[in-house]
Amino acid sequence: MTRAGLTAVLLAALLVTGCEDEQQASMPAPYALTAEAMGRYCGMDVLEHAGPKGQVILDQIPEPIWFSSARDAIAFTMLPEEPKDIAAIYVSDMGKAPSWEKPGPENFIDARTAFYVIGSSLRGGMGVQEAVPFSSKDAADAFAAKNGGRVVRFGDMPQDYILGSDATPAVQDSKHVPFNQDVKGHEHG
Numbered sequence: 422m423t424r425a426g427l428t429a430v431l432l433a434a435l436l437v438t439g440c441e442d443e444q445q446a447s448m449p450a451p452y453a454l455t456a457e458a459m460g461r462y463c464g465m466d467v468l469e470h471a472g473p474k475g476q477v478i479l480d481q482i483p484e485p486i487w488f489s490s491a492r493d494a495i496a497f498t499m500l501p502e503e504p505k506d507i508a509a510i511y512v513s514d515m516g517k518a519p520s521w522e523k524p525g526p527e528n529f530i531d532a533r534t535a536f537y538v539i540g541s542s543l544r545g546g547m548g549v550q551e552a553v554p555f556s557s558k559d560a561a562d563a564f565a566a567k568n569g570g571r572v573v574r575f576g577d578m579p580q581d582y583i584l585g586s587d588a589t590p591a592v593q594d595s596k597h598v599p600f601n602q603d604v605k606g607h608e609h610g
Contacts, residue, residue, distance in 0.1 A: 455526070459487060463489050465489065473545065475494020477498075490549075494511075496583050499583060510531070511530065515554060516556055535554040538572055541569050
């Protein structure tokens with residue numbers, strides 16, 4: 422590659438990185454999960470469901486749209502009938518979750534930068550397959566090694582996994598899973 426070609430490639434990489442940084446800087450902050458949060462698709466209290474949660478913030482609406490699972494939040498972005506003026510998408514960072522039942526009210530991460538474990542033995546908010554999000558690849562890999570599944574990024578999420586039916590019964594009762602033991606090597610109580 423010529424010196425001019427190399428310079429052009431480096432400049433393009435810097436511009437892309439700069440745009441990503443600017444986009445993240447202009448994103449609204451995630452909201453804390455409260456008892457008033459109702460799931461977009463289930464119409465139920467989000468806190469009543471185990472597993473990771475999601476929230477979508479639209480450009481012109483200053484309140485989050487809540488989801489009882491990370492999978493539902495991702496589905497929102499794929500469904501043609503849903504709004505596309507998305508300012509931010511956040512999901513629970515399950516690497517920082519106190520437990521599977523209580524993923525934490527404030528440990529939300531940018532859904533577009535998360536590492537997801539799909540096809541694991543654990544079930545999400547409505548007892549269906551989940552896309553389990555993590556901020557670190559190491560935590561996602563450790564979770565997949567213990568609970569099955571594979572790690573994917575937001576942009577590589579299989580649409581049929583997110584939007585497909587899940588007729589498989591729950592493989593494991595989430596109330597008896599020492600979740601953080603799987604990720605961090607010890608159990609929190």
